[in-house]
Amino acid sequence: MRRRVVITGVGAVAPGALGVSAFRDNLRHGTSGIVRAPELESLRFHCRDAGLPPTVDEALARALRPDQRFGTNGVMAFALLAAHEAAKQAGLRAAADEETADPDAGIVLGTGAGGLETVVHDVGPLTAAGRMRRLGSTIVERFMPSGPAARIAGVLGLGNRVSANSSACATGTEAIVLAADWIASGHAERMLAGGCEGVSAYAWAGFDGMRLMATPHPDGPTASARPLSADAAGFVPAGGAGVLVLESLASARARGAAVLAEILGGAIGSGGQRGGGTMTAPSGEGVRRCLSRAFESAGAPRIDGINGHLTGTMADAREVAAWQDALRSAPESFPLLQATKSLIGHAMGAAGALEAIACVCQLGAGFFHGTANLERLHPELEHLAAAIPTSSLDVDLETLASASFGFGDVNAAIVLRRWTDQ
């Protein structure tokens, strides 16, 4: 029998928000974390705006000892801070001060591009100059995809599975499904799960070249992310990290940990680049199948709200159609729908984790954030206008579903339930 899995901690480094409390407030009040990015301007990007987290140096120095943060790069710093916040909220032991690792606790923390900045600025130039000695001992962990997970495991003394997944923009949600399954099947009691992504023009350049990123909007950077809109013009890139502490319900109860939400179910899948799916576009059938499997694994509960992938491209309307099909929902009974990326941009490998945290915040605090910049709904979505608020609603929701889709026609979805101690 599969065990119940709950969430006992969350940590976020999000565009415009350091920490979950600030992130929650921004969502509730519709405060955007998207700003003008001078680096993109100087590099002559088509897109000029980005979702940038606040500076993390001081917070990192407060959270970790010098030896724990030595040799970290941007993406590792984001991940370490988010993990520190999540672990602290969950009340996980400060294992760094203990001599033994916790064999029942692990981590699955993914990334899309990992330490690409390190490769560009350090590995490339120093290797080309034959100066390998100057790379130092931390160079490998700074670009290996499992570097952030491994560094966190060392700080927290995680002695169970320590790994990184990478499934493009589905990474964060996929990590949560993998970690939840690991616990549900009895391999671990506690798992940190999530995703991280650095702020890197080099990681974003290819998307800009494909004209998949948003053009500057006359109303300024906060108006450039326009998911679900008739005038959506591409996604706004972002960086950050989201980490959740997942735990068996039995472990949470035994430790007396406060439960924030329950993971009712989840699924991972692919369209196999068939039926319209390609390396760069999801197959509608693949998305529907993944969503249906997630609902089924959750016990087919009523879904009160959807936190969609919804990046601000032409794929938004197709995604909503897939949600409708998977839920077999008539327009008048379609759940509330939101696009968190309208406020923070698209943090790629971190996106799904940040959006899962957004769901946890909303279930716990009783609100459903609005989708920003939605002056004119996409014409194919007008029949769902009543389900798509443009500002926050104060509403106690029971269940929220969230999904992420990525290059390679890969998909992941989760269903979360508000915790009612039952």
Add this chain to the structure above:
Amino acid sequence: MTQTERLVEIRQMLRPFVRDDDRLEEIGPTTTLEALGVDSARVIDVVLSFEERFSRPVTQEEESSLESVADLLALLD
């Protein structure tokens, strides 16, 4: 710089390698890098920090014979 001042500088340089700040003051010439948790793969980090802090290049030969704080101090003679 006196020998004492050099030792203070070396201690500060080694700060990112030491788990307990309290132990920094205990670092003396006889302290080995191994005792600080600096294994053979990480000696290069100490060397790079040394070169940056003291603007003094460390040769391959000098690096391979680094075992203790005394060896680092000797490089400043």
